[in-house]
Amino acid sequence: MRLDQKRESLFCGLAFLTAAALILASLGYDIESAYFPLLLSLLMGVLAIALFVQTLMPHSKETAKAQTEAADQSDRDQNDKDRAVMRDQLIGFFKIFVAVLAYIAGIQLTNYTVATLAFLILMMGMLGTHKVLHLALVAAGMTALLSYLFFTFLGVTPPEGLMAFG
Amino acid sequence: MIDNLLLGFSALMTPMALLAVFAGVTGGVIIGSLPGLTSTMGVALLIPLTFSMPPEAGLAMLGGIYLASTYSGSISAILLNIPGTPAAVATLLDGHPMSQKGQSMRALALATFGSSIGGILSVIALFLIAPPLADFSLKFGSPEYFLLAIFGITVIASLSAGAMIKGLIAGLFGLLLSTIGAHPVTGDVRFSFGSPILYDGIPMVVSLIGLYSIPEVIAMISRKQVKIEESSKTPPRSALSFLPEALAQRVNILRSSLIGIIVGIIPGVGCSVGGFLSYDAAKRASREPQAFGKGSPEGIIASETANNAVTGGTLIPLLTLGIPGNPVTAVLLGGLMIHGLRPGADLFTLNAEITYGFILSLLVANLLFVPIGLFFARYCAKVIQIPTAILAPCILALAVIGSYSIRSSLEDSLIMLFMGVVGFIMTFFAVPRAPLVLGLVLGTLAESELARSLALVQGDVLAFATQLVTRPICIVLLILCAYALYQGIVQHRRNSNLLDT
Numbered sequence: 001m002r003l004d005q006k007r008e009s010l011f012c013g014l015a016f017l018t019a020a021a022l023i024l025a026s027l028g029y030d031i032e033s034a035y036f037p038l039l040l041s042l043l044m045g046v047l048a049i050a051l052f053v054q055t056l057m058p059h060s061k062e063t064a065k066a067q068t069e070a071a072d073q074s075d076r077d078q079n080d081k082d083r084a085v086m087r088d089q090l091i092g093f094f095k096i097f098v099a100v101l102a103y104i105a106g107i108q109l110t111n112y113t114v115a116t117l118a119f120l121i122l123m124m125g126m127l128g129t130h131k132v133l134h135l136a137l138v139a140a141g142m143t144a145l146l147s148y149l150f151f152t153f154l155g156v157t158p159p160e161g162l163m164a165f166g
Numbered sequence: 167m168i169d170n171l172l173l174g175f176s177a178l179m180t181p182m183a184l185l186a187v188f189a190g191v192t193g194g195v196i197i198g199s200l201p202g203l204t205s206t207m208g209v210a211l212l213i214p215l216t217f218s219m220p221p222e223a224g225l226a227m228l229g230g231i232y233l234a235s236t237y238s239g240s241i242s243a244i245l246l247n248i249p250g251t252p253a254a255v256a257t258l259l260d261g262h263p264m265s266q267k268g269q270s271m272r273a274l275a276l277a278t279f280g281s282s283i284g285g286i287l288s289v290i291a292l293f294l295i296a297p298p299l300a301d302f303s304l305k306f307g308s309p310e311y312f313l314l315a316i317f318g319i320t321v322i323a324s325l326s327a328g329a330m331i332k333g334l335i336a337g338l339f340g341l342l343l344s345t346i347g348a349h350p351v352t353g354d355v356r357f358s359f360g361s362p363i364l365y366d367g368i369p370m371v372v373s374l375i376g377l378y379s380i381p382e383v384i385a386m387i388s389r390k391q392v393k394i395e396e397s398s399k400t401p402p403r404s405a406l407s408f409l410p411e412a413l414a415q416r417v418n419i420l421r422s423s424l425i426g427i428i429v430g431i432i433p434g435v436g437c438s439v440g441g442f443l444s445y446d447a448a449k450r451a452s453r454e455p456q457a458f459g460k461g462s463p464e465g466i467i468a469s470e471t472a473n474n475a476v477t478g479g480t481l482i483p484l485l486t487l488g489i490p491g492n493p494v495t496a497v498l499l500g501g502l503m504i505h506g507l508r509p510g511a512d513l514f515t516l517n518a519e520i521t522y523g524f525i526l527s528l529l530v531a532n533l534l535f536v537p538i539g540l541f542f543a544r545y546c547a548k549v550i551q552i553p554t555a556i557l558a559p560c561i562l563a564l565a566v567i568g569s570y571s572i573r574s575s576l577e578d579s580l581i582m583l584f585m586g587v588v589g590f591i592m593t594f595f596a597v598p599r600a601p602l603v604l605g606l607v608l609g610t611l612a613e614s615e616l617a618r619s620l621a622l623v624q625g626d627v628l629a630f631a632t633q634l635v636t637r638p639i640c641i642v643l644l645i646l647c648a649y650a651l652y653q654g655i656v657q658h659r660r661n662s663n664l665l666d667t
Contacts, residue, residue, distance in 0.1 A: 002653065007595060008597070009597075011332070011595040011597065014591070014595075015335050015339075017185060018339070022342060022357075025356075026356075027355060029354060029356055030352070030354055032349075032354075033349040033352045033354035034356065036345060036612075036616060036617075037345040037356065037357075037611045038607055040338050040341050040342050040345070040598050043338055043473075044335055044338040044339065045333050046332055047331050047338070048335065050331060051331045051332065051335070053171055054331065057305055062553070081533065085388075086594075088388040089385075089388050089593075089594060091388075092384040092385075092387045092388040093384050093587075093590050093594075094388070094563070095387070096383055096384050096586075097583070097586075097587065100562055100565075100586070101379070101583065102567060102585050103562070103563070103580050104566060104580060107566075107576060107579075108576055112567075119559065119562075119563060120559050120560070120563060123558070123559035123562070125426070126555055126558050127387060127554065127555035127558060127559070128553070128555045128577055129553065129555040129556060131490075132419075138556050138560070139388050142560050142563060143563075146563060146564065146567050149215065150214075150215075150567055150568075150571050151622075152605070154214075154215065154217065154218045154571065155218060156218075156570075156571040156573045156574060159570060159574075159576055165575060
């Protein structure tokens with residue numbers, strides 16, 4: 001199975017599982033309120049299966065071409081490149097997910113100013129900015145700008161942290 | 167109509183509304199010229215800022231961002247050979263070669279004037295076509311609105327660049343996400359997992375921020391930043407001196423505007439297609455087709471006029487029928503809804519002041535991005551070089567605080583992150599995000615109108631189905647849905663054949 005086929009199959013699996021979970025959840029509600037999501041989930045499950053079948057049974061010429069190409073060195077190189085891109089994307093995703101989650105938790109634990117300053121400084125440092133003056137200026141400027149825009153100009157109530165720093 | 171125009175004019179002529187247009191255009195010019203930042207992301211991120219503004223000011227700002235970011239993708243395309251937005255891809259073909267000849271200001275001026283004129287003509291088309299179309303929408307009942315929502319999703323899914331099934335799955339998932347929370351008729355709360363924050367469903371703006379900011383930031387940090395060299399120094403000649411050259415291409419401008427407006431009205435086609443179609447039409451009609459691709463002024467004007475003419479075109483189905491033609495207008499629909507406005511006839515009668523004020527603000531924005539864009543172009547190369555390491559954390563902080571600000575709840579920031587994860591999974595598996603956005607936006611309409619239609623026939627599914635195949639507008643919509651799906655299948659087969667050969 002080629003890399004793109006594996007990826008498509010994984011997507012089909014995810015879509016099917018999501019549809020199955022939603023069908024089960026829908027069955028727990030009164031049918032009058034659940035027929036719409038139930039219908040949509042069923043359709044999504046059917047489409048996931050259709051896409052999976054389509055992925056496994058490509059056109060004959062395409063299969064032949066793919067098999068011939070599989071042996072080709074340049075194709076293998078391309079696969080390696082694709083793998084590297086996917087790895088970079090997943091690492092990027094993991095970094096951003098953890099950082100944003102930590103930032104939200106940081107706001108909850110401390111307050112907006114402390115958490116935003118810490119998030120911006122750490123994130124910029126992690127992504128490759130090492131000039132301390134740049135880090136401090138951008139972090140302070142952005143924190144002040146967002147604070148002014150949302151909490152002063154628009155009058156949004158700032159998030160209250162568990163530990164009040166003022 | 168004149169009365170409504172005057173009402174709109176008075177709504178727009180307030181310091182707040184004018185400042186909002188100025189801020190929107192300035193922000194849009196910067197966002198559009200930064201490669202990697204899309205118009206959709208810009209509008210989604212800045213919707214929270216418009217939340218507490220008066221609707222006319224908030225919408226004017228969002229409209230300004232949309233128009234200016236569509237135009238300003240051409241700045242980086244011309245100067246740096248990098249299209250700031252997909253809409254500017256056709257502009258790059260002639261804009262950069264002209265810039266390499268040391269005529270950067272000429273290319274920028276032609277692109278700017280072309281964009282402005284195309285945008286203005288499309289706003290005039292919006293002004294002329296939208297009100298009668300909105301009147302026609304009064305003939306729509308619940309079954310028609312239900313089918314209209316389905317048609318919107320079908321069209322976008324079928325045009326998902328050869329990934330029709332994936333597009334349909336994304337559209338269905340968007341519809342499913344819209345069912346979270348209370349049922350529009352029975353009031354039963356579904357899929358809330360006991361969390362009160364989900365009783366009202368997933369907040370649309372929060373979802374859009376997550377869907378469009380997190381995946382873009384991940385893409386930004388996953389690729390290496392390339393050091394960009396400016397191709398040539400900006401010459402000192404005034405941009406205004408190129409206005410006669412732009413105006414001399416009347417036929418090209420009119421043809422490109424017409425193509426752009428028509429492409430805009432058709433859901434799912436988009437600015438880049440409009441640019442390419444009119445570029446091709448200009449090349450066919452040109453006396454010097456061989457000059458295209460080597461810095462032809464006709465090529466620049468054709469693509470830029472058309473891609474900005476698309477903007478007004480996309481707003482016609484949005485404001486009249488609630489059908490967003492592309493992801494940006496889907497986000498704009500979210501912006502309309504958070505200001506309590508619903509597309510259709512009411513928008514042009516009960517809320518005429520706001521709607522006509524918005525349309526007039528688009529005219530102002532189309533004029534305003536000329537000086538702002540040309541001024542910004544002089545410093546563009548430096549701004550674009552903002553390192554990803556600085557830009558990415560700033561976007562994330564704005565996304566977290568922006569989503570918090572909607573309901574002053576950090577749980578909304580968590581929902582934003584969740585939608586960001588969904589957006590990343592979709593980009594990872596090459597699933598288009600536009601159908602999901604449409605499903606999310608149109609889902610509530612589809613479900614509530616379906617529920618109402620069924621209630622009107624006492625839950626008799628057969629009677630409802632009979633309605634769908636006997637009411638004239640329903641028949642037309644069903645045919646359009648079938649045609650859209652057929653087109654998707656044809657496109658898919660064509661792609662498969664291309665693979666075979």
